[in-house]
Amino acid sequence: MTSVAHEEHAHGHHDHHEEGFVSKYIFSQDHKMIGKQFLITAVFMGFVAMLMSTLFRIQLAWPGESSSFLSFFLGDFWAPDGVLREDMYLGLVTMHGTIMVFFLLTGGLSGTFSNILIPLQLGARDMASGFLNMLSFWFFALSSLIMVLSMFVMNGSIFGIDIPGDWGTEGNGPAMAGWTVYPPLSALPQAVSGSGFGMTLWLISMAIFIAGSLIGSLNYIVTVINLRTQGMTMTRMPLTIWTFFVTAILGVLSFPVLLSAAVLLIMDRLAGTSFYLSDIMIGGEMLTNHGGSPILFQHLFWFLGHPEVYIVLLPALGLSSEIIATNARKPIFGYKAMIGSILAIGFLSFIVWGHHMFITGMNPFLGSVFVFTTLLIAIPSAVKVFNYITTIWKGSLIFTPAMLFALALVSTFITGGVTGIILADSALDIAIHDTYFVVAHFHIVMGMSAVFGLFAGVYHWFPKMYGRMMNTRMGYVHFWITIVGAYGVFFPMHFVGIAGAPRRYYDYSTYGEFDVDTFNMIMDLNVIITTFAIIAACGQMIFLFNFFYSIYRGPIAPQNPWKSNTLEWTTPVEHIHGNWPGALPEVHRWPYDYSKPGAAEDFIPQNVPLAEGEVESH
């Protein structure tokens, strides 16, 4: 079955050999199955991380109050008498961030949709390497498993099983140093209980995750460059493919840097090196480490960390471009400007990382360089936003659930994007750095936007993935609960941040000691935020139900349910190896010929030849 990727295989005579359960569902090398595996794993991880956020939001809204919900999920050790332990609060925050950023948004968006759409939209039989593709998923699955297991570390062992050898087997709970795992907090087991074995597992999990992501990204790049079908020039590729392509390049260039950061941290933890440590006394012990710098870690971390934002965001923007054009029955406005913006964002994302570090004591002049580069990103972002808005202008909009989520993405991209201008400006960043303003900003601009992109993608391509339709009405209810919940959570959060509430605080009782007014404001808003968070979390259950129910019981999908132009809708509903039963389709036009004057239908698929006298437009 590895040969299906080859061109000569499927000309006319496609042999259907029966496969076993294992090779079809588990160690599958078919890109469509691997994409679904990514999606299911990511959705599972996403729900774990969402549950965590509701748990710590309960603590923030009703600090110190006993909650049976907390003891139900966390047990007596982490929530004695139903009150969350302060170190576990940090553990929950850390794992929520890590899982959401890497496992839901990176794995779920790029992993799922690059896999499903790259071969289908390019007219390829499969990925360049089916085997590496399978490997990339299994690395992802293994790292997910290790990350989940790290939450069960108890006295340096998991479920009572001791780990042989000297692996830093001490400590309780998962990593607790924030998702950015800054040393020395993450390097010293004496500093916090999660910096024991839990932190070691975090680092191992991330190292495996990165390996998987690299294999996947290289595969995507090679496929996009080499396996485009006849006529599919680079400037006829759907914007989805452009974003996956640039995302994969970003991943290949930036993830290795995180790997080196993680490896050096592992060395500091287990081998006694001093890459990040210098002149430290902790727990009454004078360490001999000298000459390292915690700031080095931050440079390395954010050299990945910032491109990571776009690794998460670009696929979401690509999916929404496709969905908005299709459901507005109108070409995406400024196709080439969109490509230019994607490339510009991709390039700039590499030279802005320092804006996370304005107040680390970094030379202020270096800071001003990063101010300049960071604010430049607003230009291609603005171009994208205006192009989306112009696309729906004078369109003929059809509000499928996917379309609603795609439009909501544009809204959150704006709302979260504009606050980025404040944070990118170093002089202003001083006053709000590490407050809830930052939390609100990145949750809206990359969290919500990417999640909305993910939902939009799932609703839109579900018929392609499972051959069935999701329930539209449930999709509507899910959408409206989600967007109201999301804004209800993150709008008030800006005000909490401006009032000066630092992030990662277990509670804000400290405010009661110096400013009662602000304390009351923070507490009021925290209750509102948590209430919306719980509503939004419950709303996701509708999605979960709809998703799994429709896989088995949804109505059978037609071949091209959304009357779309791209090639994936020319394949049969029933999945087959090699995607197209006969010859590969040939491409004659760009993917956005919607409502073209003179055409009979309001869409012309890419494989339809130009009519007599028709001019190809861009």
Add this chain to the structure above:
Amino acid sequence: MESKFLILLIIIIGAVAIAQLVRVYELTAKLRKNEEHDIPNRDNYLNSKLMLLFMVVQFGGFIYLMLKYGWTGRGDAASIQGQSTDWLLNLNFIIIISVFFFTNFLLFFFAYKYVRKPGVKAYYLSHNNKLEMIWTVVPAAVLAVIIILGLKTWNDVTGPSPKDAIKVELYAKQFDWTARYAGGDNILGKSDYKLILGNNELGIVTSETLDSSILAIQNGAGGIASIQKLLNNRDTVITDSLMSVMTTNLGNKERLLRLLYQMKSTHAKSKDANAWDDIIQRDTLYLRNNTPYEFLIRSRDVLHSAFFLHFRAQMNAVPGYGTRLKFTPTITTDQMRVKKNLPTFNYILMCNKICGGAHYKMKMMVVVLSEAKYDAWMKSKATQNFKAKYFPVATPTPTSSGATDTVVSTKM
């Protein structure tokens, strides 16, 4: 355990019930010959109207929060630097809030207006260079203004302090802050973590503290001599693992000792005076109004961040090297209390970089005194300098001062 089981059971039964309802809905849809992928006009119009309604709710909610809390919910800035950043912040907020309203309005309004209508075809428009040029150039021009103003403020805020700025060290450790005033000479004595010992909590370098640290590491409890004695004692049985721990420990101690001797050989006794007159202050940081300050920030263990919310100042504390921060307070605590109409109000120094379990409790009260009150307080403190604390026999009794009032009221 039973309750968990019961809850799970209820969830499963609930899911099954919903599944049945969906089934019924789908059967009726089939009867009406509705295909799932065909969005009926009724649903389509409803959603377009909901988009507009959502915009109204979104804008309304935002305006409500703005009116109730304002973007200056944190009150007026209490430092010169803070006032200039606040001015810039307000300008930036006006720009971004305008953009927020404008673009979100276009988005949701178009979503409402251009909903599919029978017989109306979408307008085929692939690109328009003039339009695209406009929305590239206009944001670029606005950003240029933002960048120029931002960098100007940034240079002012981070530039060198005036020569007469009062030097104060802020020393962070899990989970508290300690301040050290430079004393009459306004020069902070050097410090090094290897000298942290007993009543030299900040590791201040003087000839005496060097000597006592060397002595402690050689002969003190758990020092080199005692470890060697244990290792050489043939009567006690030491396990292999304990042996390796002890030899590592011994190696570390010997290394630290070498470094201490090195430090001692380069330490000039004339520098001692810089250190002895330093004043160490815990719990509350007192500042003199209208006086420039230069803070030197150090950490003993992990990253911390000195966050002076009301002065709009923040800088990380990084173990291994010092960072600096400057500001000039302009409003005394008493004035701010009147301004805010809140008699219990205090300025605060919080930790704003995750540093462990009790991170959220790590703070230090800050009190800005008028020039006269501060000078009186400082005078009373001059006799309680590092020397007096290090050699406790000579401790004089503290005298009361004009600052007592504020000191007491911070405890409210």
